[in-house]
Amino acid sequence: MQLDKMDENEWKYHGEGNKNLVVAHVKLSRVLRLLKYPAKDSENPPQMAERAFRQIQNIVDFSSNVMSVLLGEKFVHSGEVVKLPLEFVRRLSIKVQDERPGWRCDKVIDIYSGCALALPNLTYPILHLSAHAPPLCVEIKPKWGFLPSSKHVSKDIKSRVCRFCMYQLYKVATGKWRKRTYCPLDLFSGNKQRMHFAIRQLIEEPQNNLKIFKGGQCIYSRKDSDDSLDLNSLLHHLRPYFLQANNRYSCHMTNKALLNDFIQVLMNALLSSHGGEGGVANDRQAERRNYCDASLFNRERSRHAGSQGLPSDCVLSRILQTQMLDMRDIEDLYPLYHRVEQHLQDFPKQRGDLHIEGPYDKEFLEMLQKCPAEDDGSVEYAATKIHQYLITKTAKDCSIMVALVPSGDKEEEDEGYSWLKGSRAPPFTSLVSILDLDPKPFDSILQLRLDQQIVSYYLKTCSALPEGSVAPHPGICPCPEREDCTVLFHPV
Ligand SMILES: O=P(O)(O)O[C@@H]1[C@@H](OP(=O)(O)O)[C@H](OP(=O)(O)O)[C@H](O)[C@H](OP(=O)(O)O)[C@H]1OP(=O)(O)O
Numbered sequence: 325m326q327l328d329k330m331d332e333n334e335w336k337y338h339g340e341g342n343k344n345l346v347v348a349h350v351k352l353s354r355v356l357r358l359l360k361y362p363a364k365d366s367e368n369p370p371q372m373a374e375r376a377f378r379q380i381q382n383i384v385d386f387s388s389n390v391m392s393v394l395l396g397e398k399f400v401h402s403g404e405v406v407k408l409p410l411e412f413v414r415r416l417s418i419k420v421q422d423e424r425p426g427w428r429c430d431k432v433i434d435i436y437s438g439c440a441l442a443l444p445n446l447t448y449p450i451l452h453l454s455a456h457a458p459p460l461c462v463e464i465k466p467k468w469g470f471l472p473s474s475k476h477v478s479k480d481i482k483s484r485v486c487r488f489c490m491y492q493l494y495k496v497a498t499g500k501w502r503k504r505t506y507c508p509l510d511l512f513s514g515n516k517q518r519m520h521f522a523i524r525q526l527i528e529e530p531q532n533n534l535k536i537f538k539g540g541q542c543i544y545s546r547k548d549s550d551d552s553l554d555l556n557s558l559l560h561h562l563r564p565y566f567l568q569a570n571n572r573y574s575c576h577m578t579n580k581a582l583l584n585d586f587i588q589v590l591m592n593a594l595l596s597s598h599g600g601e602g603g604v605a606n607d608r609q610a611e612r613r614n615y616c617d618a619s620l621f622n623r624e625r626s627r628h629a630g631s632q633g634l635p636s637d638c639v640l641s642r643i644l645q646t647q648m649l650d651m652r653d654i655e656d657l658y659p660l661y662h663r664v665e666q667h668l669q670d671f672p673k674q675r676g677d678l679h680i681e682g683p684y685d686k687e688f689l690e691m692l693q694k695c696p697a698e699d700d701g702s703v704e705y706a707a708t709k710i711h712q713y714l715i716t717k718t719a720k721d722c723s724i725m726v727a728l729v730p731s732g733d734k735e736e737e738d739e740g741y742s743w744l745k746g747s748r749a750p751p752f753t754s755l756v757s758i759l760d761l762d763p764k765p766f767d768s769i770l771q772l773r774l775d776q777q778i779v780s781y782y783l784k785t786c787s788a789l790p791e792g793s794v795a796p797h798p799g800i801c802p803c804p805e806r807e808d809c810t811v812l813f814h815p816v
């Protein structure tokens with residue numbers, strides 16, 4: 325990639341989130357992640373070149389110096405900041421505009437700084453490509469995988485219903501999504517039935533928590549709350565991978581069996597230790613209450629199902645461990661945030677010493693390590709505790725990318741590439757990464773207000789129901805054996 329000779333025709337729209345838009349190179353396995361800012365600020369672009377460069381460098385440093393250490397180097401690709409010709413970015417921004425989902429267009433690409441983050445295209449792992457078929461890739465944004473223990477929360481409901489499920493009710497009520505999706509505690513449970521159930525729910529209702537790619541192209545996602553999902557088309561894409569692998573060239577494979585095999589392969593990748601030792605995750609995870617009262621997985625069954633436990637080195641376990649490094653609720657953080665705010669009003673120059681906007685360097689790590697165990701009333705203690713909480717917040721908002729490369733080569737299978745050897749599901753080599761590891765801004769603590777709204781909305785809805793019930797789940801089939809309720813497919 326020659327940065328001085330960039331051609332917008334060699335790049336295409338790949339995806340976007342709240343703060344970044346991603347374009348992929350048409351031939352190389354590279355993506356550029358460009359900052360976005362609110363459209364209303366476009367007359368007065370807030371990102372001066374130097375500031376944008378600093379912001380992206382902070383993302384790289386935070387990812388490589390902090391998150392990679394906690395999550396495991398093998399999962400993290402931090403990328404590098406690149407400087408791009410302004411004309412290239414301007415043309416690119418015009419080129420991709422039509423492909424952007426309408427609800428993301430309240431923000432525009434930063435065309436003024438000429439800075440971007442260059443990363444490998446994780447949906448198209450070129451080094452591992454197979455001659456047999458293009459790679460499949462599944463992106464999951466799992467969100468919070470645990471319930472805070474009751475000593476940390478003012479409302480008891482927070483230790484029974486997970487934040488994600490409470491927020492789902494609020495999102496459906498406010499029209500962000502039409503129906504709710506899965507419960508993250510089922511995915512993080514380590515129990516195979518619950519995990520299978522969770523992934524199936526994600527496929528039924530992906531929201532912004534699941535996307536599926538084939539050969540680097542997104543083939544299954546929900547762009548808007550109203551767009552239609554084509555499950556049959558997804559199955560059509562998946563079928564050849566599973567027929568071939570099961571030597572079922574001519575025989576019929578039902579949609580249900582196909583979907584089960586696909587979920588099985590994905591689950592195995594999520595549980596794989598990827599070269600680690602593979603013990604079962606620690607007591608901290610095992611001790612916690614790991615079922616959420618709002619999950620649609622049968623409550624009694626999840627209480628008694630027990631957990632096989634997450635293998636300690638698998639991607640889900642690494643994310644959960646990082647999320648659980650600070651179990652405090654946002655309510656506990658607010659007084660500490662207030663302490664720092666007040667201090668900075670009097671001593672604004674100390675923003676740098678307290679690393680409020682980074683940098684995420686050696687001194688930042690030392691600051692985290694030196695934090696006293698008890699609150700000594702200092703501003704350093706308060707700032708460090710907030711930084712620790714913000715690190716866990718990044719882990720609550722990251723995404724997992726699972727690239728599945730068919731290893732149709734007999735030799736590869738014999739060499740042990742196929743981690744499913746001997747099982748019925750087909751052989752894939754899986755490559756698992758974690759993305760979106762940006763530092764959260766210091767003032768994210770002010771989200772406390774949103775949190776309070778979510779909880780009070782949930783409680784209000786619950787109080788209108790008979791005692792002991794949990795809030796209803798719009799859009800979900802109310803059959804009593806809920807976990808056995810299958811998606812209805814049309815024949816393909
Ligand atoms: O607060 P949450 O849980 O809704 O998470 C936000 C995400 O919403 P969602 O996952 O859809 O619920 C939100 O995602 P979407 O824009 O909804 O796709 C962002 O990831 C946001 O992070 P940031 O402010 O861009 O750094 C996320 O905000 P924070 O992680 O900063 O809270």
Ligand SMILES: Nc1ncnc2c1ncn2[C@@H]1O[C@H](COP(=O)(O)OP(=O)(O)OP(=O)(O)O)[C@@H](O)[C@H]1O
Pocket residue numbers: 338339340341342343344345346355357443444445446447463535721723759760762
């Ligand atoms: N390295 C990568 N390789 C392939 N695809 C990527 C890569 N990085 C990001 N993407 C795609 O681009 C999308 C948006 O990227 P990202 O999640 O980093 O944006 P964001 O604005 O930070 O999101 P959020 O709203 O969660 O804060 C992702 O969901 C993913 O599909």
